[in-house]
Amino acid sequence: MLTPEEVVLLREELATSKNPLFFYDDDPDGLCSFILLYKMHREGHGTIVKVAPKLDASFVRRVEEYHPDKIFILDMPIVEQEFVDKVKQPIFWIDHHSPLQLPGVHYFNPCIKDPNAYIPTTRMAYQVSSNTEDLWIAAVGCLADWHMPDFIDQVIEKYPYLLSQKMDLADVVFTQPMGKLIRIFSFILKGPTSEVNKCVKILTRIKSPEEILEQKTSQARFLYKHYEKVNIHYVPLLEEAKKKAGKSKLLLFYYTDQKWSFTSELSNELSTLYPHKIILIARKKSGEMKCSIRSQTTVLKALEKALVGIDGYGGGHPQACGAVVKEHDWEMFLKRFKEETK
Numbered sequence: 001m002l003t004p005e006e007v008v009l010l011r012e013e014l015a016t017s018k019n020p021l022f023f024y025d026d027d028p029d030g031l032c033s034f035i036l037l038y039k040m041h042r043e044g045h046g047t048i049v050k051v052a053p054k055l056d057a058s059f060v061r062r063v064e065e066y067h068p069d070k071i072f073i074l075d076m077p078i079v080e081q082e083f084v085d086k087v088k089q090p091i092f093w094i095d096h097h098s099p100l101q102l103p104g105v106h107y108f109n110p111c112i113k114d115p116n117a118y119i120p121t122t123r124m125a126y127q128v129s130s131n132t133e134d135l136w137i138a139a140v141g142c143l144a145d146w147h148m149p150d151f152i153d154q155v156i157e158k159y160p161y162l163l164s165q166k167m168d169l170a171d172v173v174f175t176q177p178m179g180k181l182i183r184i185f186s187f188i189l190k191g192p193t194s195e196v197n198k199c200v201k202i203l204t205r206i207k208s209p210e211e212i213l214e215q216k217t218s219q220a221r222f223l224y225k226h227y228e229k230v231n232i233h234y235v236p237l238l239e240e241a242k243k244k245a246g247k248s249k250l251l252l253f254y255y256t257d258q259k260w261s262f263t264s265e266l267s268n269e270l271s272t273l274y275p276h277k278i279i280l281i282a283r284k285k286s287g288e289m290k291c292s293i294r295s296q297t298t299v300l301k302a303l304e305k306a307l308v309g310i311d312g313y314g315g316g317h318p319q320a321c322g323a324v325v326k327e328h329d330w331e332m333f334l335k336r337f338k339e340e341t342k
């Protein structure tokens, strides 16, 4: 969690910013962090960081385009020094991946003090915004990042139609209406950029989760339609992946799709269906294998070892991580990964 001093500092910096630019990760935790902070003053712009989980110098263009007075980076595992050096604005980076301290950046990461802390960025953004009207958004961001928020009792009390009682994280995410809301947030981020941006804009104006789930307004209907369009592509892939669950400890599923990335949604859902297996979902795109890995026991170390000397990179959290491996090194990587996870 953020310290009280950090909360005060971030509130002050947001309050005095006339045109903040937010860069955020391409997942519900990133999205919810942005919505919570943006709604405090409704100033500035948000940019989703797609393609790779890092903010590199190619994003300097965005800064030049929007002329922000401050930059806020949310839930991004990597920021490149070149980006920091090229922009003149003060940078505030809130994250919960492996700490990476860069000179010239105001950095907020609970893992610096406690390497085992697991506090999604949304949880910290909610500390800063502390607007109870957005309790449901805070819950979506935390749960989507596989974290049971400390305010779950409030969620049950305020939104019994999302979650009726206390239960396991996996049950909340996959058996309750709350889970559907998480899926909607996740699918809002998929599809053509212009449509995604429109959805995000709409989402900042939605007043309650009920509005979306019951499609009460034309804006909510737009979001729901987008979700359904994406879901049509997801469901058959999940069914196909389930067929790959055999006797082996590893559930490996590949698919090729230029347009739709469902690797993390598939790996999350499969890991709860098959809790004793290591799940490896790989999507082939542009000569690379983009992977999402899940396991109930720690798997990050095995991934790091398997990647040594391989043309690729990866990282993340102990039980949920990702990697990108060049196709020509894939077989070698897979062989090593199997050995490391035996």
Ligand SMILES: [Mn+2]
Residues within 6 Å of the ligand: 029, 030, 075, 096, 120, 121, 145
């Ligand atoms: Mn996150």
